[in-house]
Amino acid sequence: MPLTTEDKLEIQDLMGRFALAVDVQGPDAMRELFVDDARFVIESFQVDVKGLDNIINWIKDNSDSFPPNLTHVQSNFVIDGDGTEAKLSCISQAIQDFEGEIKHFVIGRYDETLVKTPAGWRLKVHKLNMRS
Template identity: 30%
Template sequence: MLTLQEISDRLEIQELFARYAHAVDSRDWAALKEVFTEDAVVDYTAMGGPRGTVPEICAFLESVLPMFPATQHLVANMLVEIDGDSATARTMCHNPMPLPDEGGLLQCGLWYVDRLVRTAAGWRLAERGEEKAYQVVLKQTTAE
């Protein structure tokens, strides 16, 4: 049976992951920085991106996301293991992204693999990595 503290921790971590997704999708880099610790490392290499610090990752996202009219990070099926003031998590993500000029839809499926720490400001991501599940482009077809 979960204690009230464990329930609270899990809800806060779930909220943290939602804040991450909303920050990326709304391109709010200040909000994105707030979900991480100051010394966090983010590794997007499994999906073709860089590995770096949070400011480096924000700069990367700011440079590449304008090519997509929209993104929508859908996170689910979180497995969280809490050990005092640290935690690990593996979370499914589905991210459809329309390609410019009606070029179709890039569909990305991945797992976030995270290490979290409890800080004075609440739970924060100390490390975020990815495991690739799939990446496909669905071409737009026209009706005749």
């Protein structure tokens, strides 16, 4: 069965919640977004972390390497799948604003694999492909 409009909206909302967790709420908020056996991949930094607890610990351990005052903006969503698994591709921009000036700007693409759980859609594989 193809994805419904409701599925696609829930998946897009999940990605908004991912950005909010990264920018504001902190790594522990990721527990509501990923399945327990998830993968977190950033190939340009040779990052491939398996398991939700390991993902959260990796983010906590590396949070000093992320610039402060980041805002993630996502666009150009393409979501395909069936009623149990979905693939999402979208553009992600990370912008650092410091004292009214843009200090840091990165653009990349998220290529996500999601699964539908009893609690709703969750990330199975989060993959960031950096462009700049």
